[in-house]
Amino acid sequence: MSISYQLDQLHQRVKANIWLRYFAVFNRVGLAAGFLPSGFVKIMGERFTSLSVNHPMGHYLEALHLTGYYYTFIGVIQVIAAILLLIPRTATLGAVLYFPVILNICILSIAVRFEGSLITSPLMVLANLYLLCWDYDRLKLILPFKHTGAPTGISQQPIIRSTRFPIAFFSGVAAAVVVLVLLLTNGYDIMPRNTLADCQRQCKDNSSARACQVFCNCIHQKGQSLNQALDGYHRALRMKFTQ
Template sequence: MSIATTLDRLHARVRQNKWLRDFTVFTRIVLAMGFLPSGYVKIVGEQFTDLPICHPMGHYLEAFHRTGFYYTFVGVVQVIAACLLLIPRTATLGAMLYFPIILNIFILTLAVRFVGSWVTAPLMVLANLYLLCWDYDKLKFILPFNKQTDLVS
């Protein structure tokens, strides 16, 4: 049995579980709520935090705030990703857009040893990975082990 077939069967079984469907909706809402306030703060141009610049994360966020339109751009993308997660039809696109942003935040947290998000950032990455796995049936066509063998002539 191929990897693709095994994953298809496992995914079908998981998608039938009512508790996991409810957990998926909950996860989408929680992740969206994590990005809406922080994205809004960036859009209106306010400082994201009041950490002193002597702290590595404070220094980074001060420099990030001073980038101007890039700071605003990241805020807009965060709000778009959050809104897409809340709409069932666009939730997969929202999870795909959300992933590189939250992965970047997680790596930044590790890089500057910021204890303020040592728990939340990895949990948000895992939650987002869960959502991507939940939508495996929509994403499987871009995976390398899901090649079509039947070509129409």
């Protein structure tokens, strides 16, 4: 039995469940709500956040804002992807268009440790992946599987709707969200935060307060990159332990 046929069977069972269908609708609305405001801000030519240009994410957003119509283009793409998601007939196209944009935002947020989207963007990536899997029947031809199909034709089988609540699936979703949040909120030794005051506030509970202050000053006062600030932080830590 081919992988393609097994995936077809699994996908048919999933799409027959009413709760998983509701979850797909929920993800579409949630993802659309995430892109519409930010997209319109870009189309209007306004700066997306009030972050200082000294902040690592502020560096990027300020440069992006100054790119002219490229900045507007990103906003247009976000709005189009959001609208396509809300229309049932174009939801698949919306999910495909949405994915590279949100994946880029996710990687960017993690790379610069931007807490504004550090948690939400990975969750949005997962939601987008769910929608792409939901539309597997429309996207499967681009996957590197041999599409032989079932001898009797799985698409010809009658779809039996199920109202059984998928406890295992939603338990897995909840567990994935909890693990992701814990990893992202506890996976870094230090965070730049959004302002100097917020950054310095974490130094009070830090066993290396001086090194923490060095890091915050490098980010918010000197405008150094995240890597430069981390180098200064680690140098200060080494000096502490060698004294």
